[in-house]
Amino acid sequence: MNQKPILVIETYDQLKAISDPLRTKMLIFLVEQPHTGHMLANELNLSRAKILYHLRELEKHGIIKLVKKEERGGNILKYYQAVARGFIPADHLLSYVESKEATRQSFLEVINRAKTRVLTAPEESFELNSSNVEEWLNMSIQREFSLSKEKFIKFTRQYRNLLDSLIDDDSDDEDKQLYYIMTTAFQIEEPLFNKNSK
Secondary structure: OOOEOOEEEOOHHHHHHHHOHHHHHHHHHHHHOOEOHHHHHHHHOOOHHHHHHHHHHHHHOOOEEEEEEEEEOOEEEEEEEEOEOOEEEOHHHOOOHHHHHHHHHHHHHHHHHHHHHHHHOOHHHHOOOOOOHHHOOOOOOOOOOOOOHHHHHHHHHHHHHHHHHHHOOOOOOOOOOOOOOOOOOOOOOOOOOOOOOO
16 A cells, blocks of 8 residues: 555544544554554554554544455454554644644654664664764764744755655665664753753
């Protein structure tokens, strides 16, 4: 199934469907690859009945879709996948509290998923080959900036373009490796770093 990059949520019912914290957790897995209810129940340590209820709700609102049926041991396995890699409320829904909560929950789940990726990455992912940071084959950075909204938006556009340039690399280099990049950025009230520096 070809996923859309982004699905714009058009109805309040869709917004409510994705603002539920458990459904957000489920969507993180379903964005990555198809899962059955049983697979999600195992991943999230919940009953299949509970997972199936939430799968039906997500499917009913067009957030996920049945992508494959497979017979195994006399049972029919149904695989579901998110219809898009990201979900954004339409402008007319932005004032609802569910929009903010869905966004916050999504950020938290992406961060939790990143933590899992760190914990399950191979040991060589964290080997250092040099004392020069610019030669490392990994990166972990936290920064705080004081910027205008316009500069921040300009930066995010440039950053997305930079990421897109990596996706478009279809060269056949033999030494290609698979890398995981996760980014979050949002406004904060108080700086945590260098509070006492000028």
